Amino acid sequence: MNAAAASPGRRLSTFFYQRPTLALILLLAPPLLWLGVVYLGSLFSLVVQSFFSLDGFTGQVVRRFTLATYRDLFTPANLDIVIRTASMAAAVTVAAAVAAFPVAYYMARYASDRIKALLYLGILLPLWSSYLVRVYSWKLILAKEGIINWGLAQLRLDGALEWMLGLPVIGGPSLSVSSLGMFVVFLYVWLPYMILPIEAALERVPTSFIEASGDLGARPRETFRLVILPLAFPGVIAGSIFTFSLTLGDFIVPYVLGNSALFIGQAVLAHQGTAGNIPLAAAFTVVPMAIMAVYLIGAKKAGAFDAL
Amino acid sequence: MPFDTAVAKVTTGRPSTGLKLATAAVLLFLYFPLAIILLFAFTTEDATFSFPPPGLTLSWFAVAWNRSDIWEALTLSLQVAAITTVVALVLGTLAAAAVHRTRFFGRETISFLVILPIALPGIITGIALRSAVSLLGIPFSFWTIVIGHATFCVVVVYNNVLARFRRTAHSQVEASMDLGASAFETFRYIVLPNIATALLAGGMLAFALSFDEVIVTTFTAGQQETLPIWIFNQLTKPRQRPVTNIVAIFVIAATFIPILLAHRLTQGTSEVAGTGK
Amino acid sequence: MRFSHVSRAFGDIRAVDDVTLDILDGEFFSLLGPSGSGKTTCLRLIAGFDHPTSGSIELHGVEVSGLPPYERDVNTVFQDYALFPHMSVADNVAYGLMIKKVPRPQRMQRVDDMLEMVQLSGLGGRRPSQLSGGQRQRVALARALINRPRVLLLDEPLGALDLKLRQQMQIELKAIQQRVGITFVYVTHDQEEALTMSDRLAVFNTGRIEQVGTPAEVYEHPATDFVAGFVGVSNLVSGDVARAISGSPETFTVRPEKILVREPGAPVPDGLCWVEGQIHDVVYLGAHTRYRVDLDGTGTLTVTQQNVDSTSMDVLAARGRRVRLMWHRIHNRRVATHA
Numbered sequence: 001m002n003a004a005a006a007s008p009g010r011r012l013s014t015f016f017y018q019r020p021t022l023a024l025i026l027l028l029a030p031p032l033l034w035l036g037v038v039y040l041g042s043l044f045s046l047v048v049q050s051f052f053s054l055d056g057f058t059g060q061v062v063r064r065f066t067l068a069t070y071r072d073l074f075t076p077a078n079l080d081i082v083i084r085t086a087s088m089a090a091a092v093t094v095a096a097a098v099a100a101f102p103v104a105y106y107m108a109r110y111a112s113d114r115i116k117a118l119l120y121l122g123i124l125l126p127l128w129s130s131y132l133v134r135v136y137s138w139k140l141i142l143a144k145e146g147i148i149n150w151g152l153a154q155l156r157l158d159g160a161l162e163w164m165l166g167l168p169v170i171g172g173p174s175l176s177v178s179s180l181g182m183f184v185v186f187l188y189v190w191l192p193y194m195i196l197p198i199e200a201a202l203e204r205v206p207t208s209f210i211e212a213s214g215d216l217g218a219r220p221r222e223t224f225r226l227v228i229l230p231l232a233f234p235g236v237i238a239g240s241i242f243t244f245s246l247t248l249g250d251f252i253v254p255y256v257l258g259n260s261a262l263f264i265g266q267a268v269l270a271h272q273g274t275a276g277n278i279p280l281a282a283a284f285t286v287v288p289m290a291i292m293a294v295y296l297i298g299a300k301k302a303g304a305f306d307a308l
Numbered sequence: 309m310p311f312d313t314a315v316a317k318v319t320t321g322r323p324s325t326g327l328k329l330a331t332a333a334v335l336l337f338l339y340f341p342l343a344i345i346l347l348f349a350f351t352t353e354d355a356t357f358s359f360p361p362p363g364l365t366l367s368w369f370a371v372a373w374n375r376s377d378i379w380e381a382l383t384l385s386l387q388v389a390a391i392t393t394v395v396a397l398v399l400g401t402l403a404a405a406a407v408h409r410t411r412f413f414g415r416e417t418i419s420f421l422v423i424l425p426i427a428l429p430g431i432i433t434g435i436a437l438r439s440a441v442s443l444l445g446i447p448f449s450f451w452t453i454v455i456g457h458a459t460f461c462v463v464v465v466y467n468n469v470l471a472r473f474r475r476t477a478h479s480q481v482e483a484s485m486d487l488g489a490s491a492f493e494t495f496r497y498i499v500l501p502n503i504a505t506a507l508l509a510g511g512m513l514a515f516a517l518s519f520d521e522v523i524v525t526t527f528t529a530g531q532q533e534t535l536p537i538w539i540f541n542q543l544t545k546p547r548q549r550p551v552t553n554i555v556a557i558f559v560i561a562a563t564f565i566p567i568l569l570a571h572r573l574t575q576g577t578s579e580v581a582g583t584g585k
Numbered sequence: 586m587r588f589s590h591v592s593r594a595f596g597d598i599r600a601v602d603d604v605t606l607d608i609l610d611g612e613f614f615s616l617l618g619p620s621g622s623g624k625t626t627c628l629r630l631i632a633g634f635d636h637p638t639s640g641s642i643e644l645h646g647v648e649v650s651g652l653p654p655y656e657r658d659v660n661t662v663f664q665d666y667a668l669f670p671h672m673s674v675a676d677n678v679a680y681g682l683m684i685k686k687v688p689r690p691q692r693m694q695r696v697d698d699m700l701e702m703v704q705l706s707g708l709g710g711r712r713p714s715q716l717s718g719g720q721r722q723r724v725a726l727a728r729a730l731i732n733r734p735r736v737l738l739l740d741e742p743l744g745a746l747d748l749k750l751r752q753q754m755q756i757e758l759k760a761i762q763q764r765v766g767i768t769f770v771y772v773t774h775d776q777e778e779a780l781t782m783s784d785r786l787a788v789f790n791t792g793r794i795e796q797v798g799t800p801a802e803v804y805e806h807p808a809t810d811f812v813a814g815f816v817g818v819s820n821l822v823s824g825d826v827a828r829a830i831s832g833s834p835e836t837f838t839v840r841p842e843k844i845l846v847r848e849p850g851a852p853v854p855d856g857l858c859w860v861e862g863q864i865h866d867v868v869y870l871g872a873h874t875r876y877r878v879d880l881d882g883t884g885t886l887t888v889t890q891q892n893v894d895s896t897s898m899d900v901l902a903a904r905g906r907r908v909r910l911m912w913h914r915i916h917n918r919r920v921a922t923h924a
Contacts, residue, residue: 009490009492009493010490010655012492013490013491013492013653013655014490014652014653014656016491017491017653018651018653020410024406024409024410027402027403027405027406027409028402028403028406028418030398030399030402031399031400031402031403031406031418031422031462032403032418032421034399034458034459034462035421035422035424035425035459035462036421038437038440038455038459039421039424039425039433039436039437039459040421041440042436042437042439042440042441043432043436045436045439045440045443046432046435046436046439046440049439049443099334100334102326102327102330102331102334103330103331103334103335105327106323106327106328106330106331107331109323110322110323110327119331119335121568121571122335122338122339123338124567124571125564125567125568126338126339126342128513128516128517128520128563128567129342129516129520129559129560129563129564129567130520130536130556130559130560130563131520131522132520132522132536132539132540132559133342133345133539133556133559133560134341134342136345136539136543136552136556137341137342137344137345137556138341139357139543140344140345140348140357140553141340141341141344143357143358145357145358145359146357146358146359147344147359149359150358150359150360188337188338188341191334191337191338192338195334245427245428245429246429248429249428249429249430249431249432249523250429250431250523251431251523252522252523252540255543256543264431265429265431268431268435269431269526272435272438272439272527278439278442281435281439282435282439285431285432285435285436288429288431288432289428289432292428477665477667479663479664479665479667480667480669482632482634482654482661482663482667483661483663483667483668483669483728484669484680485633485634485653485654485655486632486633486634486654486655486659486660486661486729487655487660487680487681487684487728487729487732488655488681488684488685488732489655489680489684490653490655493684497680498669501671502670502671
């Protein structure tokens, strides 16, 4: 038998051996408490707050159940904010899918293992490196005296830019203060989120499928449309979850590159800040939560979670 | 590469030039802004971004060095990131161990719960925590920042450690106990060495994530300025712009390096890339 | 070691079903059975990696169910060897001693002795990844034996080795067991292995033990049709065919090598029973030949004959020939059948 048999460590270990459920509970308790209480608790309190209201006179939050705040949410001005944000999210998602697909396709189908590893790293690094810095960099690039304008002037295309900026909705006083500019930046920061799931989904398409399709008489374009695209689609959906939800909640990009037309994120920040209207801020937050919940359910049905 | 994959790659044809161009264009698109930041750290101009830059100088580095507010923000960011990493390591490992070892009913729920803080947009996490904190009457401070960061950093450690647990044969743990080691001794001699690099990778990712974070921090900080908050506040101030660039470059480097190291350590894409942010 | 009415259920599935078993000190005991028959589960119950749902397990008279693996005087050789990849071979072997806080010089000395016993001297500095399968298997054995357990458990340790190596290791393992004198409990699905190495064995089927005995007993006197079919090849004769041969419809079994093949109409000596049929199939196996004979009426019998004088051409030409099969009545063994 063991000379070390009597040590407290061993006795404790034996104690847990005989009570495996207790051991499990103890293992799970700290993370569960933290995430359950701290995180879920705050989410819950947020939703609860959205059913409170702000007393206009006292500036205090009235803690009684009411739907008044949600009624406030549905005023034209606020609805505008929601629609504006959602449309931008949709546009960015579509553009990201289109831009990401060639890269993902190249990585999955043609890149050698070494190149693929390099590309992976190449896409991963911007993804993880400072988000704020990358947004800030576009302020420099899109500025009136910045490189884009300079380049377009060199190519004598500044007239075209002026025309685009003159358009309603997407235009603005300058590229760095316009919906067009915001669109480009959103696309830039979320692009890696779209490339990686699509690449993963494409990689999962067995080469034998493509060969079988060719063997059965389909030309490469048809194989792409009928075999590859549908199988890669869950990856697109998975990526779109990120681009959509991140755009819905963002306030940095509109702040840096936007004008007075607010996005949901800015509205939330504004209302909970000086105005102290936490209920309205909470109600605004519930909107992306609700949209994403619906989106996620749809995505799960489309098999996107297997691609994540 | 395995033979049949190589054959398949050859027989499915070479990639079209268009595809290669598209890939190169996207990569250029991803890195070009970072190059711009680097460039404009050297411009002689103070308040604008004219391209081409009128002149190049190194003087801004000295200015940045002397700014005490930058040093304070940097120190705070480092402290927050360090403590967040420790908390995330502990909680993430515990959760991964619990989920891996037992077939209990709530397993998928735990995975979902751990991912939620990072899957939902930062603004939701941010305002949820802010409203909860103010509801409880706690003042916003260093610790509220840490709580916010730790909540979404747990998942990166969890994913890395769980993936490593899955790759380790369970018979090793049984063998160790069979040979006389208690659960704690087994953890120390067998489990820990096996997950060490996963812990390191997860820790570094958590550090990078925390160091760079701005959205949740905006909501959970009081008067404190982490480095990203500092940058954010600078965006509306028109003076000494290149200093902001220098800080930005520093932040990029400070996050690039842990990511590279983490990638090296896990030597495979599934653990680092599979999570998204 | 004693199992008393031990059961282990996983939900509705009884992996081990009311097993009662005695294993004696110093014997080489095999647990034999097909995959999923409960033999590995029994082994894990002895080691302490699992708890019985009911029943008790005693080691040297002491009830061990509540004891964790590290408190039992038992060591295991795992099917996948479970060598620690981050440690050298020497550190792997020394692990149990290190835990017991044996001082380093003694530890290293015993490691050297052990490596010599398993014929791996000089490989102490290597990592497990640098060894072949056979070498890893020996390291696993050394690592377990160095702790001088009173019982050694082996979970299909030779499964991953090729045939020649396996046969060689069987001989070595048996030699080590006899030299060291400890009890070996050996799990295998290979009945030939069990018959070769064991002093006694237990045949498992879907969680229950069908028979316990020496290799000769189990082979010559199978208790049930399952044992007859699993241990070696056997013929199962029942119903009308049984009545025609032995006079009674009860099921019996007769081993293929006990049956003689003669010309149709050949004289039948006293004490032998016989039946006629046509050779349906011939399989030439080098040292012997296996015939499948369709009997007149119904049923088939499998017969094996040593190729003493015959060549492959001779035996293969026998296909389709009519023959008379005869064998000594004493080779007919009654067996219990499952419903």
